[in-house]
Amino acid sequence: MNYQGPAKKLLESLNISLGDILNVKKPDISYTGMLLERTKDADNTHIVLKMDSGYNVGVEISGAEIEVLEKGNKPKIEMDPLDIKRDPEKMDISIISTGGTVASMVDYKTGAVHPAFTADDLLRANPELLEQANIRGKAIFNILSENMKPEYWIKAANSIADEINDGADGVVVAHGTDTMHYTAAALSFMIETPVPIVITGSQRSSDRPSSDAFLNLINSVSAARSDIAEVIVCMYATSDDKSSYLHRGTKVRKMHTSRRETFRSINTNPLASMENGVMKILDKDKEYNLRNSSELKLHDNIEPNVAFVKICPGINADIIDYHLDKGVKGILLEGTGLGHCPDNMLPAIERANESNVPVVMTSQCLYGRVNMNIYSTGRKILNSGVIPGGDMLPETAFVKLMWALGQEDNLEEVRKIMTTNISGEMEEKSSMDYFLV
Secondary structure, X not given: OOOOHHHHHHHHHOOOOOOOEEEEEEOOEEEEEEEEOOOOOOOOOEEEEEOOOOOEEEEEOOOOEEEEEEOOOOOOOOOOOOOOOOOOOOOEEEEEXXXXXXXXXXXXXOOEEEEOOOHHHHHHHOHHHHHOOEEEEEEOOOOOHHHOOHHHHHHHHHHHHHHHHOOOOEEEEEOOOOOHHHHHHHXXXXXXXXXXXXXXXXXXXXXXXXXXXHHHHHHHHHHHOOOEOOEEEEEEOOOOOOEEEEEEOOOEEEOOOOOOOOEEEOOOOOOEEEEOOEEEEOOOOOOOOEOOOOOOEEOOOOOOOEEEEEOOOOOOOHHHHHHHHOOOOXXXXXXXXXXXXXXXXXXXXXXXXXXXXXXXXXXXXOOOOOOOOOOHHHHHHHHOOOEEXXXXXXXXXXXXXXXXXXXXXXXXXXXXXXXXXXXXXXXXXXXXXXXXX
């Protein structure tokens, strides 16, 4: 067991093992549940129980009375190979796992949660997927999404391309939610696809009754069978456990730390909603790429040496000089309001421009677009060589700048790419209708 210190001593003194059913009493509480493992870096004064409700609870052992109600076995999943025949009448959908909460499976008899690495794992956890398609899958990473790197985007793009070349009619990518919108933007620029590429995740673990893993995954497989041949993000639409939104990969952002409907389209509507396997297009005037309307192409060169600088009161221009001295290839500014930064930063920005280092301006407001022609500050910034980012999200512009520098190293060519709509990342005009929807 990973239990340490006082918790380990207490469990050993009572001959308690993982999987035992315990009743833990303290003066004001009483919990009954199965003893689960702890993470190696957890403190040494709590034990963890899996309750009948499906939730886990950590109980501080000080002053606790513990009774063993039933001896059990260490939680594990017994997995026999699945014998599933391909149905020629159904589409072939590949599921690629990079990690995250959605790429896990739970044994409801024991409460154990395990990573789901293969198609067999996913189908054991979600057998309903077979009603929609022939499923095949593989894991290319098993990481928390905060550990995602640009070189992993390249590997993911190539893995997706391999699946499409091998006949996949659509690809679902299981991903942690924290940096999902960065990966969605990267894949949007790197892959021209003839089939849907759907990125999905889960805010809540599959062992929780309120988990969004199943709905997001099954709606993602439905979306992978659709005619939207783009990189899209499929996540909860509302909190009612019924539907998911399909967001364009370059226009979506995680907007809440814990709500299941955390992903929202910014400065635009979601492309569609998905409920009970039925897709509804939400904006019939919005164009999107249709299935088989283009050939598969990879543009997977990335320049990762790009700085992301957030403008704030009192910021020192030395931060720009620091990055230039370190050899940075591009700088993304998340400016204030319409795309502003303090006057004291202008000489450093001019230095970047003279050094052939593109500086792109976005807004920390998220909604609306930058416009540096209204105030004198903005005009000075434009004259210093800054590239306006339109209504691109800062994260999308950051990824696009990496990608643009992977395609071209000439400043004017990079400027042309950054001001051209490549994958739906820039709207021609902004509408107040989209604010906080």
